[in-house]
């Protein structure tokens with residue numbers, strides 16, 4: 386039996402991509418909580434494997450040549466897992482390139498734009514007192530997410546999945562669709578996207594990946610003090626180079 390892959394994880398959309406992929410690929414794994422609300426992403430041992438102070442990251446004890454490897458960035462992790470398992474990432478060059486296009490599209494478009502849309506709806510109003518600026522930013526990102534849903538909807542009108550067969554490209558995108566209401570979108574406006582979303586949601590392995598994240602979060606939050614919870618906005622927002630510098634100096 387191979388050793389489990391350690392996943393440094395919090396159940397946000399970027400984290401869920403990895404637990405879902407591991408379930409789908411039937412690779413053994415263990416989730417290690419990186420509670421980003423508590424500042425775990427700045428812990429020296431985490432920065433050593435994820436210098437961008439963002440989760441997810443993985444350590445595969447049985448990496449290339451049988452020795453450990455660590456990887457950060459969800460896209461790079463999905464590509465690695467696809468190569469390792471031989472699943473959900475085709476070997477044919479044309480098919481592979483198609484998957485890579487949609488995977489890179491997700492990490493550079495759908496994820497960041499949805500994240501900003503959520504920030505200006507859910508967090509900015511509690512952080513700053515400037516309704517006009519917030520309304521502008523909120524509108525800008527909600528429109529961009531809407532455009533991106535349109536792009537996916539067109540693609541899925543003619544394709545069952547985003548890139549050939551079900552792949553790591555679909556897994557990268559799906560967790561970002563879960564919060565469509567948070568990004569102020571109506572899924573029923575995008576019939577093909579809705580069909581794809583529901584189709585994937587019915588997959589047992591995908592559901593197990595989501596469930597594993599929820600269990601870990603509940604357990605970790607139960608251990609967090611109310612004082613720590615109050616500090617989370619300060620930890621998450623307004624990070625600068627100095628935040629990383631200060632954390633790095635602890636190493």
Ligand SMILES: N[C@@H](CCC(=O)N[C@@H](CS)C(=O)NCC(=O)O)C(=O)O
Pocket residue numbers: 397398399400421426438439440441457458459460492620621
């Ligand atoms: N491009 C990165 C983005 C990862 C990312 O943004 N992770 C967030 C949670 S979704 C995080 O770790 N946030 C911690 C923080 O903001 O300090 C990836 O795809 O892995």
